[in-house]
Amino acid sequence: MTTFVHTADWQLGMRRHYLDAETQGVFSKARIDAVRAIGALAAEVDADFVTVGGDAFDDNAVDRRTVQRAREALATFPDIPVLLLPGNHDPLDAGSVYRRSEFTNGLPPNVHVVSGLDPVEVCPGVEVVGGPFTVRHPATNPLVQAAERLGKAAGIRILLGHGNLDSLAGSFDQAGLLRQAELEAWLEQGVAHFIALGDRHSATSASDTGRIWYAGAPEPTDYREDPQGTALVVRVDQHDVGVEVRRVGVWTYRQRIFDVAGPEDLEVVLRWLDEPEDKGQTIASLAVRGSLSLAELSRLEDALERASDSYGALEIWDRHHELTAVPSEQDLSEMALGGFVASALEELQAATGRDPEDRASADALALLHRLAVRS
Numbered sequence: 001m002t003t004f005v006h007t008a009d010w011q012l013g014m015r016r017h018y019l020d021a022e023t024q025g026v027f028s029k030a031r032i033d034a035v036r037a038i039g040a041l042a043a044e045v046d047a048d049f050v051t052v053g054g055d056a057f058d059d060n061a062v063d064r065r066t067v068q069r070a071r072e073a074l075a076t077f078p079d080i081p082v083l084l085l086p087g088n089h090d091p092l093d094a095g096s097v098y099r100r101s102e103f104t105n106g107l108p109p110n111v112h113v114v115s116g117l118d119p120v121e122v123c124p125g126v127e128v129v130g131g132p133f134t135v136r137h138p139a140t141n142p143l144v145q146a147a148e149r150l151g152k153a154a155g156i157r158i159l160l161g162h163g164n165l166d167s168l169a170g171s172f173d174q175a176g177l178l179r180q181a182e183l184e185a186w187l188e189q190g191v192a193h194f195i196a197l198g199d200r201h202s203a204t205s206a207s208d209t210g211r212i213w214y215a216g217a218p219e220p221t222d223y224r225e226d227p228q229g230t231a232l233v234v235r236v237d238q239h240d241v242g243v244e245v246r247r248v249g250v251w252t253y254r255q256r257i258f259d260v261a262g263p264e265d266l267e268v269v270l271r272w273l274d275e276p277e278d279k280g281q282t283i284a285s286l287a288v289r290g291s292l293s294l295a296e297l298s299r300l301e302d303a304l305e306r307a308s309d310s311y312g313a314l315e316i317w318d319r320h321h322e323l324t325a326v327p328s329e330q331d332l333s334e335m336a337l338g339g340f341v342a343s344a345l346e347e348l349q350a351a352t353g354r355d356p357e358d359r360a361s362a363d364a365l366a367l368l369h370r371l372a373v374r375s
Contacts, residue, residue, distance in 0.1 A: 001235055001236065001237040001240065002048050002049075002123065002125075002126045002156055002235070002236060002237065003045055003046065003047050003048055003233065003234070003235045004047050004048055004049045004050060004051060004122075004158070004233075004234050005038060005041055005042045005045065005047045005049075005050045005051070005231055005232065005233055005234070006050075006051045006053065006196040006213065006215045006231065006232040006234050007038050007050065007051070007052055007053070007215045007218055007231040007232070007248075008052060008053030008054055008055065008087075008162070008196075008197070008198025008199070008214070008215040008216070008217070009053075009054065009055045009087075009198050009199065009200075009201050009215070009216070009217040009218075009221075010031060010034070010035060010052070010055065010056045010057070010070075010217070010218060010219075011031065011055055011057070011058045011089070011217060011219075011221055012028075012031050012032065012035070012056060012057050012058060012062060012066050012070050013028070013057055013058040013059065013062030013063060013066045014027075014028075014031065014058040014221060015028075015058075016283075016313070018283070018313040018315055019283075019312065019313055023280075023312050023313065026280070026281070026312070027251065027312065028066065030219055030249070030250055030251055030281070031218075031219050032066075032069045032070065032073050033073075033250070034218035034219045034229070034248050034249050034250075035070060035073040035074065035218070036073045036076050037218070037231075037248040037249075038050065038077075038218060038231050038248055039073070039074070039076050039077035039078065040076075041231060041233070041246060041248060042077060042078055042080065043077075043078045045233050047078075047080060047233070048080060048081075048122065048123045048126065049080050049081040049082070049083065049122040049123060049126075049128070050077065050080065050081070050082045050083070051083050051085070051128060051158065051160050051196050052082070052083065052084045052085060052198070053085055053087070053160055053161065053162050053196055053197050053198025053199075053214075053215060054085045054086065054087020054088070054089075054090075054133065054161075054162030054163075054198035054199060055087035055088065055089040055090060055162065055198060055199070056070070056084055056087075056090060057070070057089065057090040057097045058089055058090075059089055059090065059097075060090055060091070060093070060095050060096050060097045061095075061097075062097055064102050067097060067100060067102045067103050068102050070103070071102070071103055071106060071107055074107070074108055074111050075106075075108050077108070077110070077111075079110055080110060081110055081112060081120075081122045081123075082108075082110055082111045082112065083112055083114055083120065083122070083128055083130065083160065084098070084111065084112070084113050084114065085114045085130045085131070085132055085160050085161070085162060085198070086098060086113065086114070086115075086132040086133050086134070087133050087162040087198055087199065088133050088136050088137065088162065088163070088176065088199075089136075091132075091133040091134055091135055091136050092113070092115055092132050092133065092134050093134060093135060098113045113132075114128075114130035114132045114160065115132060116132070117129070117130070117131065117142070117145060117146040117149060119150075119157070125155035125156060126155060126156045126157075126158070127153075127155065127156075127157050127158070128157075128158045128159075128160050129146050129147070129150065129157060129158070129159055129160065129192075130142075130143075130146065130159075130160040130161070131143030131144070131145060131146045131147075131159075131160070131161045131162070133162060133176070137176065138176045139176075140176070141161065141162075141163045141176040141177065141178050142161070142176075143159060143160075143161030143162075143163070143178065144178070144179075144182065146159070146161075147159060147182075147186050147191060147192070150191050150192075151191070152189065152190040152191060153190055153191060153192065153193065156193050156236065156237055156238065157191070157192050157193055158192065158193065158194050158195075158196055158236075159186065159191075159192040159194070159195045159196070160196050161178065161195065161196070161197050161198075162176075162197065162198045162199050163176045163177060163178050163197070163199050164176075164177055164178065164199055164200065165177070165178050165179075165180050165183070165197075165206055166178065166179050166180055167180040167206070168200070168204070168206065178197075180206070180207075183195055183206075183207070183212055184207060184209070184212075187207070187209055187211050187212070190238075192211075193211065193236055193237065193238055193241075194211050194212075194213075194234060194236045194241060195207075195211060195212045195213075196213060196215070196232075196234070197212065197213065197214045197215075198214065198215060199214065200214040200216070201216055201217040201220070201221050201222065201225045202214070202216050202217075202224075202225045202226055202227060202228075202230075203215060203216035203227055203230040203232065203245045204216070205243070209241075210241050210242075210243060211236070211241050213232055213234070213243055215230065215231055215232045216228075216229075216230040216231075216232075216245075217229070217230070217249075218230065218231055218248045218249050219249040219250070219251050220249060220251055220252065220253050222253060223253045223254070223255040223283075223285060225253065227245060227247070228247075228249065228251075228252060228253060229247050229248060229249020229250070229251065229252075230245050230246060230247055230248065230249070231246055231248045232244065232245060232246070233246055250278070250281050251281045251282070251283070251312070252276065252278075252281065252282050252283070253282075253283050253284075253285075254276070254282065254283075254284050254285075255284065255285040255286065255317065256272060256286050256287075257286070257287045257288075257289065257317065257320050258272075258286065258287070258288045258289065258290075259289050259290050260288055260289070260290040260291070260292055260323070261290050261291060262292070262296070263296060265290070266292060266296050266299065266300060269286070269288060269300065269303075270299070270300075270303050272286070273286075273303055273304070273307045276311075279307070279310040279311045279312070280310065280311070280312055281312055282311050282312055283311070283312050283313045283314075283315075284307070284311055284313070284314050284315070285314075285315040285316070285317045286314075286315075286316065286317060287316065287317035287318075287319070287320035287321040287322075288300065288321060288323045289320065289321070289322045289323065290322075290323065290324070291323070291324040291325070291326045292323065292324075292325065292326070293325070293326060293327065294325055294327050297323070297325050304316075
C-alpha cells in the first residue's frame with residue numbers, strides 16, 4: 001500500500017474584487033501558507049509523494065513575487081516526489097509559469113512538473129500517469145490521451161488529471177470534459193487503481209468505488225464550496241483504498257438568505273453575523289427579505305457596519321435582498337420631528353404606504369429615523 005497527499009487548485013495569485021488592498025494581501029499570503037500546510041501534512045502522514053491536480057497558479061501571468069514565494073513554499077516539503085500537473089489556468093504553453101526563470105531557478109529537485117504522458121515512478125512499485133494541459137481549452141482531455149496508451153498496471157498506478165466529469169457537469173458541455181464511464185472502465189480493467197483529479201474546488205468522491213476523487217482547493221475561492229480548504233490523504237493498493245479529507249486552509253466563505261418579520265428574526269441575523277471566531281479571514285454574503293420596523297432596521301444597519309469593518313469582506317446579496325421598512329408607532333414617537341423635516345417624514349410615510357416596494361423611500365425613511373434617534 002502507498003500513502004500520498006493529493007491536492008489541486010491552489011489558484012496562487014488569485015484576486016477577488018470584493019477585497020481591499022490590505023485584505024487581498026492577507027488573502028494571498030494565506031494561499032502560500034496553505035501550500036506550506038500541505039507539505040506539513042505530507043510529513044505528518046509519512047506520505048510517499050504529493051500530487052497537485054492542476055491550477056497551482058491562477059494564471060500564467062501571475063506576478064513574479066507570487067511565483068518566487070510558491071517555489072520557496074515547495075522547498076519546505078519533505079524530500080519526496082511532488083508532481084505538479086498544469087491545468088487549464090496554468091497550461092504548459094510557450095508562456096507557461098512553469099517555464100519562467102523565477103520558478104525554475106532554485107526549484108527543489110524533488111519537485112517535478114508533469115510535462116508528458118509517460119508514467120513517472122514515484123516510489124518502488126508505484127507510478128503516476130498525468131494528463132497535463134498544454135492549452136487552456138483542449139478538445140480532448142489530456143488524461144484520456146494518457147490512459148489510452150496504457151495497459152493493465154503491473155504495480156500501483158495513479159492517474160492524475162484535471163477537468164470536470166460529465167456526471168457532475170449536468171447539461172453543460174465543457175471543453176476537456178471527462179466521461180465517468182471511461183474512468184470507471186479504467187479502474188475495472190486495472191489500468192489504474194486511483195484517479196486523482198483537480199478542477200472542482202470542493203473535495204468530492206466521484207465514484208462508488210471510492211477510487212475517483214477531487215481534492216478541492218486548499219483555500220476556498222467561492223461561497224458554493226463545501227467542504228472548504230481541503231487536501232486528501234490517500235492510502236491505496238490494488239485491493240483497498242482509504243481517503244481522508246483534511247482541512248489545511250484558514251479562510252471561510254459563508255452565505256445565507258434570511259426572511260424577517262420582526263425582532264426574533266432580526267436576532268437570528270445578528271447572531272449569524274457574530275458567529276465567526278476569525279472574522280478577518282471570513283468572506284460573507286447575505287440577503288435579508290421581509291419587513292422590519294425602523295428601529296429594527298437601524299439595529300441591522302449598525303450591525304452590518306460593524307461587520308464590514310471586522311470581516312475580510314461583507315457583501316449584500318442584491319439579487320435576493322428585499323427589505324421593507326414599516327414604521328411602528330414607537331418609531332414615530334421616538335423621532336419627534338418638527339418643521340420641514342416633519343413634512344419630509346409625512347411624504348416618505350405616504351410614499352411607502354402607497355407602494356410598499358418603494359425601496360428608495362423606505363431606505364430614506366430608515367435613514368431619517370437613525371439620524372433623528374441619534375441626534
